[in-house]
Amino acid sequence: MRSNPLAGRAGAWLIYLVVLGGIIGGLYVATQRIDYSWNWQRIPQYLISNEGQERVAPFDGFVAVAEDGHSLTLKEMKGSRSITIRDFDELLVGDGDLVFENDPLARKRGLVAGPLLVGLWMTLKISALSLMAALVLGLLIGLGRVSRNSAVSGLAATYVEVIRGTPLLVQIFIFYFFVGTVMELSAFTAGVAALAVFTAAYVAEIIRAGIEAVPRGQMEAARSLGLSLPQAMRHVILPQAFKRTLPPLAGQFINLIKDSSLVSVMALTDLTKAGREVVSSTFSPFEVWFTVAGMYLLLTGLLSYLVRRLEKRLAHD
Amino acid sequence: MTESQVLIEVREVGKVYGNGVVGLRGVSLQVKRGEVVCIIGPSGSGKSTLLRTLNALEPISAGEIRVLGESVHDPRTDLNRLRARLGMVFQSFNLFPHRTVLDNLMLAPRVVSGVKPERARERALALLAKVGLADKADMHPGQLSGGQQQRVAIARALAMQPEIMLFDEPTSALDPEKVGEVLDVMKVLASEGMTMCVVTHEMGFARAVAHRVVFMEAGEIVYEDAPERFFTAPANERLRAFLGQVLKSA
Ligand SMILES: Nc1ncnc2c1ncn2[C@@H]1O[C@H](COP(=O)(O)OP(=O)(O)O)[C@@H](O)[C@H]1O
Ligand SMILES: [Mg+2]
Numbered sequence: 001m002r003s004n005p006l007a008g009r010a011g012a013w014l015i016y017l018v019v020l021g022g023i024i025g026g027l028y029v030a031t032q033r034i035d036y037s038w039n040w041q042r043i044p045q046y047l048i049s050n051e052g053q054e055r056v057a058p059f060d061g062f063v064a065v066a067e068d069g070h071s072l073t074l075k076e077m078k079g080s081r082s083i084t085i086r087d088f089d090e091l092l093v094g095d096g097d098l099v100f101e102n103d104p105l106a107r108k109r110g111l112v113a114g115p116l117l118v119g120l121w122m123t124l125k126i127s128a129l130s131l132m133a134a135l136v137l138g139l140l141i142g143l144g145r146v147s148r149n150s151a152v153s154g155l156a157a158t159y160v161e162v163i164r165g166t167p168l169l170v171q172i173f174i175f176y177f178f179v180g181t182v183m184e185l186s187a188f189t190a191g192v193a194a195l196a197v198f199t200a201a202y203v204a205e206i207i208r209a210g211i212e213a214v215p216r217g218q219m220e221a222a223r224s225l226g227l228s229l230p231q232a233m234r235h236v237i238l239p240q241a242f243k244r245t246l247p248p249l250a251g252q253f254i255n256l257i258k259d260s261s262l263v264s265v266m267a268l269t270d271l272t273k274a275g276r277e278v279v280s281s282t283f284s285p286f287e288v289w290f291t292v293a294g295m296y297l298l299l300t301g302l303l304s305y306l307v308r309r310l311e312k313r314l315a316h317d
Numbered sequence: 318m319t320e321s322q323v324l325i326e327v328r329e330v331g332k333v334y335g336n337g338v339v340g341l342r343g344v345s346l347q348v349k350r351g352e353v354v355c356i357i358g359p360s361g362s363g364k365s366t367l368l369r370t371l372n373a374l375e376p377i378s379a380g381e382i383r384v385l386g387e388s389v390h391d392p393r394t395d396l397n398r399l400r401a402r403l404g405m406v407f408q409s410f411n412l413f414p415h416r417t418v419l420d421n422l423m424l425a426p427r428v429v430s431g432v433k434p435e436r437a438r439e440r441a442l443a444l445l446a447k448v449g450l451a452d453k454a455d456m457h458p459g460q461l462s463g464g465q466q467q468r469v470a471i472a473r474a475l476a477m478q479p480e481i482m483l484f485d486e487p488t489s490a491l492d493p494e495k496v497g498e499v500l501d502v503m504k505v506l507a508s509e510g511m512t513m514c515v516v517t518h519e520m521g522f523a524r525a526v527a528h529r530v531v532f533m534e535a536g537e538i539v540y541e542d543a544p545e546r547f548f549t550a551p552a553n554e555r556l557r558a559f560l561g562q563v564l565k566s567a
Contacts, residue, residue, distance in 0.1 A: 221407065221411035221413070224400055224403070224474075226401030226430075228397050239415050
């Protein structure tokens with residue numbers, strides 16, 4: 001029945017499923033033809049491993065194992081430091097052994113996060129920190145863009161042009177090799193700074209557009225009541241601009257999560273870098289990259305879900 | 318009347334907009350305490366421009382404006398303090414849509430004058446009662462009719478306890494049946510002795526309430542007079558033509 005809207009929706013779903021199934025089937029056939037052997041069973045251990053946690057030697061020294069085998073003491077070779085470890089399940093060294101810094105001493109069994117999860121956590125940390133920094137910086141630059149002081153608005157416009165006119169990867173290199181070296185930043189700080197500076201330019205444009213979309217009469221009404229410019233911004237203009245900027249800001253932050261994969265060029269083990277490392281130890285690139293893609297999708301999906309809920313809440317009041 | 322009772326003194330003010338359009342030329346005007354002055358004139362004659370220079374929403378190019386003893390366009394004047402003593406009502410209401418009616422009234426007293434929340438609330442509720450909207454305190458502006466919004470806007474301006482009220486075509490955006498409720502509020506204000514400058518096309522209101530009516534054309538004040546003579550026997554050819562047109566179309 002053509003006029004039945006349910007039939008129309010069901011039909012659309014059918015087409016959706018058929019096309020999606022066709023694409024997945026096509027991928028499967030394609031991998032068959034290159035004779036790829038799938039090893040999905042290797043992947044879970046890189047998410048969560050039961051290998052447990054190794055305790056490594058903090059310095060070069062000699063090992064002394066207690067008679068009951070439940071504690072281990074390491075005495076420094078060239079100094080007087082010593083440590084004792086009791087909390088382990090399995091000894092990896094023997095009494096009297098000479099070990100060097102970072103050699104494994106003992107292992108504690110149990111589930112620990114595998115490299116992919118550790119990488120995901122790093123990606124999450126980098127994204128969240130640069131997101132907050134980008135919001136603050138972007139707000140300042142966005143306010144600068146709408147400033148009546150032409151020196152301020154000129155500087156803000158230049159910032160936006162320069163940042164948007166150069167590739168993020170190049171900016172990351174500049175932050176890592178130049179700014180990072182000059183200011184003695186860690187790779188982590190340099191990565192967060194590069195992403196924040198990059199994202200702030202886009203945030204600034206979104207905020208400028210949001211401010212300019214608030215009718216002029218709002219500012220005039222606020223000023224005619226005696227509010228100063230900052231007071232009018234804070235109490236009247238920005239709250240209205242914020243609502244309008246939420247969707248594009250969310251889009252920008254989803255981009256940020258994805259862009260954060262570029263910091264893997266630094267000595268930072270984010271999700272993408274972790275993926276590369278796992279590939280080189282498993283030789284299962286397809287499975288690993290599909291898994292990594294799925295993990296990014298999980299992050300971005302979660303973020304858009306949260307933003308949609310926030311939008312709904314704001315729409316009510 | 319003594320010199321101290323002149324609240325608004327506009328002297329030979331000229332205004333040229335950035336794009337070269339002349340908004341005002343050689344405008345002079347005096348408004349005394351308790352006076353209601355209505356400004357009429359064709360569209361584009363500079364009525365809004367004149368009103369907006371009074372609280373420095375627009376800068377001026379020539380002349381001087383003194384309001385409440387302060388030189389409005391002197392960079393040393395504390396504009397925020399001066400504006401707080403000067404209420405303004407706009408054609409398009411310009412209520413803050415993200416805040417409730419009550420919050421619209423409380424914002425400036427709290428932020429600008431530092432009035433305690435309880436006191437600001439009390440005063441806001443009293444003003445809402447005065448404009449007949451006590452039951453709308455918790456609504457958002459979008460839920461009100463145009464006439465109600467404009468009455469809220471008047472109450473919002475009054476919440477700062479201004480000494481002068483400026484109205485820029487307060488009823489022009491309203492449905493005809495809502496005009497009366499806004500004019501009624503303004504009449505009450507006038508009867509309480511509020512000093513008012515009202516740009517309006519409501520000739521009936523001007524005639525009934527104004528102490529003086531000013532006619533503007535092409536950025537100039539062409540004629541001013543007491544309402545009686547202004548509307549019945551104005552000594553100005555262009556005003557007669559304008560009134561003839563307005564009355565014909567009404
Ligand atoms: N912001 C502005 N920029 C340039 N020209 C303006 C601006 N505002 C008003 N004008 C011009 O100034 C003249 C007077 O306008 P206005 O004071 O708004 O007239 P009225 O309120 O009497 O209709 C008009 O020619 C108008 O086009
Ligand atoms: Mg006007």
